[in-house]
Amino acid sequence: MERISVHQFITLGAAVLMGTTFLPVASIVTGVGGRDGWMSVLPGFALGIPYSLMILSLLEQYPSNNLLQISETLFGKLIGKLIGSFYILVAGYLGGLLLGQVGDIYQASIMPLTPLGVFYLGGIILVLLLIQSGIEVFARFSEVIFPLIVIALFLNIVLSIPRIEQGELLPILSEGFKPILVGAFKVMPFPLTYIIFLAGVIAFLPTGEKELKQLKSGVWRVVFMVGILDMLIVIIQILVFGPTETVRLVYGLLVLGKMVEISRTIAGVESVFLGVWFGAAVLKIGSLFFATNWGLEYVFGLKGIKWRLSLCVVFLGIAFRYVRGPSLILEIGLVDEYLIMPFVAIWIPALWGVAHWKKGVGIGRKETRSGGKG
Amino acid sequence: MGSWMKMIKELTIRPKGERKIRKSPSYSFDEDLNKPLSGETVKEILSKSSDVVFREFLLQGKERIPCMLVVVDGLVDKNLLDQFVLKPLMVDLVGHPELAQVTLANVIDKTMESLIPGIEVKKISKMGDAVDSILSGDSVIFFGSLTEAIVVGARGWANRGVNEPIAESVVKGPHEGFAETLRVNTSLLRRKIKHPSLRIISLKLGDMSNTDLVVTYIEKIASPDIVSEVLLRLSKIKMDSVIDVGYIEEMIEDNPYSPFPQVAYTERPDVLAGKLLEGKVGIMLDGTPITLVVPAILTQFLSVNEDYYQRAMTAILSRFVRYVGSFVAVVAPSVYIAVTTFHQEIIPTDLLMSISAGRQGVPFPALLEALTMTVVLEILQEAGLRLPKPIGQTIGIVGALIIGDAAVNAGLVSPLMVIIIGLTAVASYAIPYYDLSLAVRMMRFPLMILAGILGFFGVAMGLYAIAIHLLSLRSFGVPYTSPVAPLRIRAFLQDTFVRAPWWALKRRPQLMDVEEPRTNGKG
């Protein structure tokens, strides 16, 4: 059984949680909260903490099981399988949509004449390579790529400082707290997509007492790291573009990258930045691919390269269905908000609640022991 | 095979036990070797070779015992044999009370005990051992019709001295290098590490060549898992001959389809000693100065021994230069292609103008131009490599200066392309390990093609694919990209991209999951 270390859990979690959120987040929160939109990023991401902690406590009870297996033991076969199917559906669909986004971004921003299929194919090949190499290599990939993403984002933020317009963040809180809360609600789907991946990856986490403690503090670190980074990104965009433009720009951070000038040597770094973004997208799509794959494996027992290849085809199919950029972005928003959010929001607490209740009754103890051996 | 396994078990599971003198594997194809040991049979087997000398003489003991000394001419030190074997037995000791007691029954024990003053003397009773010993340069003495014999070690042959290795030169550091003789090499190593826990285990490889091989490591520092893995893999090698460690390298590496070197090598005793002290395992082979070091990690190929001899500050700078150089060597041509054919917006306008002006009239697209120039560069490198030094330099000058300049003047290539290719070549020389530099040269071509088709998307794709490949590699169980991924924070910060000063390097780099202090005292 492959295992990933605590540090890998943190970078992997951060990379998946961050995923590709740094592109749309500014537009989303500013659309609701205006100049104060940046304040809703952290509260929105913080929602990920209780959910992650619930999952980790389930891990403590049922080591080396993923949430699908735990669902089956707790809710019975039928409901477990139902949940599993829904899980597969949601994860796979979102994965395919994000694959579509790779094409959309590249075509819209730097390579207008290249066919979309090439981007999809490039993305899915890398994802398949990662999947075939296993979760350990995936975790290591995140260890290498996530620092790159962070560095690229920081560079983008720092290099944009000369373009800051005077006083765009002011006035603070002129509309009160309500828009911030609504904004936070809009951000919530981001951490919940991460939960989808976490539900599967917990089977590979270390289960020692010391490690569990580290994992729990790791969750906090992940959420705050990503939350603060995303917040900085929103702030710099509001500072440079002003709220109206931030909302209007589809991929604001890219436009920011276009405006970077390092004296007269470099003019615009968006194509380099997009290279890093591509890595982030591969990680995110890979995580959803993994989730779908686990789902197929544990719910229906479909293992092996055959099913992975057919999953690739499904992903490509979903991507090709949305060749129209605006409808793709809309669809991603809809899936986030109306599929993933309610599903995860109900599933995890219910699972946790039942597990705790059973533990209290005393049935849980037996389960723990059998789980520990498996 | 069974004895191999047994030996591995003995060596790894009971590491405190004494080192066994290993018996060489028996010949299986020669029936003669299954016969009982006797001088006559040996003579039958070896007499067809003119370099084997059979010296028959009589021992004047209680009984007159006919003896025969068998050596290979050129592999033994004749002076030594004359002085310490033949002379005592035939001249000096005649009439000596010890010699007077010798009979055919006790001749072997007596000779070993008191008659031959050499250091390496041992008794053998197998045909195979006898033949092996003779062919390896030992001298074997047969006594009458006895089925046992004595081996006297008095090897001596023409030897290349301990010189500075050409491929690994240093400015600051020891200038000695390994030679072709195994024993010389082990002695060089032993002089660096004078500690009983330095293990030197002898093996033989190759059915035909019967080459001596030594596995060396430091007990308690090297992980037993890695040592047993090394021995296991060596034991699985079935080869006719082993001429160079390259044979072994290919047989024991984890992923033979990867262009990246997964086994490090060195010609320097100081490097080997340093690596052993980090917990690695060395494989030395008789007949080559190259020593393999396993397990290998990627970053190791970008650090050199001088990093540890220079002061930390300067070492950090030169390491940094090496990392930058290797990155440039991989991506420079592909980035140039991507930028000039897809992402012109990244070029500042002034530069855009001069690139554009430089490319006016160049008949090839940038991709083809870069590919051609890179191929030319490869040809030049290959051409200059094996030529005698003075001619090699001429090749470099002719290639780089004259062809390059003429090509630009003729409008075949743009001046910037020449700069890029030159930069790439120079940058790839900053990679200290030739094997890695070869791998980097191989990576360049697919990246260039990807860049020519898909611009930065292709470059990013290619780099990520390479990254995934590297991340999935392992060398003897150690992830190839450690300590970066999986992150070993201490090793990463102290001895990867930078080298911490020696007073801060208190722990050995963590190869597996244990972390050892470098000193036994204060950690």
Place this chain on the structure above:
Amino acid sequence: MNTKLKRSYKIAPVLLCISLLFISGCWGKREVENLAPLIGIGFDLGEKPGTYLVTQQYARPKKGGSSGAEILQRTLGAEASSVREAFETVSKGAYRTPFMGSLKVIVIGEDFAKAGGFNDVLDFAQRFAEFRRSMYLVLARGRAEDILNLKLRSEHLSAIYINYIIEGGNELSTFPTVRLGHYLTVLGRQSTAPILPVVKSIKPGEGINYKAEKSGEAEELQIQGAGVLRGDRLVDFLNDDETKGYMWLENEVFNRFINTVDLEETTVKFSGQVLKSKTKYKLHTNNESKELYYQIKTSIAIDEIIGLNKQLSGTEWVKLAKEAEESFAKVIEKECEGAIKKQRELGQDFLGIGRHIEQRDPQYWKTIKDQWEEEIANFPVSLDVKVTVHHTGMSSSSATNSGGEGQD
């Protein structure tokens, strides 16, 4: 067997990658020498209603002698009702692909600006991915076409020349630097009226004297003054002093040359260089009404003193420096008041006073937001200028004659 199978599956993606290479590779690939870098673009009113004249200035790099590239210009115009259409028309006659990534300057002709509607024109520049929002916007006195077609004596492309002037603008701080991104951000603020610098061609004797190669033709360019827009329509031009006032009030003065020659009340005139300047904004409340209070703090080094004809002692010299500070402050105040006066006349908030109020008192701003256009004319503004003279150059008193003729 299993591992072998696994390995072959690992190779499969690699094979896929390789096969990818053989697909024809010309998606969006453009060799750099086949591009025509677009440097400047100008907009004027077209002959037909609803069309405009789009003047495109391309650089044509040519292999130069020793110093790399020599840049020739190629300026083409086309009348069309959308910018893309104009590019299409021009491209029909040009063998190179226009490359927009290098666009430096958008020049908007005076008539076209007055007619309005250039947000539609700018939409192409902010939407199409090759453009950057860091390009500069300028208004032209006269036609943009004429500005771009100008044959400059320095043999620069006029668009590049404008770009150089703007990028060196920090040293002068006499005209606003407006990038496309800044313009769009200001538009997003709603309450503030955008302002653009004005470029004009100069014939010999119109401010600058030079010897033109063809007499009667303009061969030099200058950026001076600014134009105030209401929506996307040019309302009026600001003269040089008003623009300078705007620069003070907007805290955009970095370095500047300043002189007190026009001050009537002093006899000794000073010129100097602004070393740094900082403008702060405060919203004062007087009873019911609010007042915006500008506080400008400036450091100046004196470079030139005129009309000083006696040697001063140390204390007198200190006094004179204090006088200089007052004189400079008066000049700055005058410039600022000019800008404020203009703002009230036009009823356009190009000084961004509304934004300042919003930043400092959002509640109050909400009450006056809707009738802000009427409020501008009489919203109270006060000004406080503090000048510090850091040094007076390499000497103290000026050289004087020994009381001969002409000396007082």
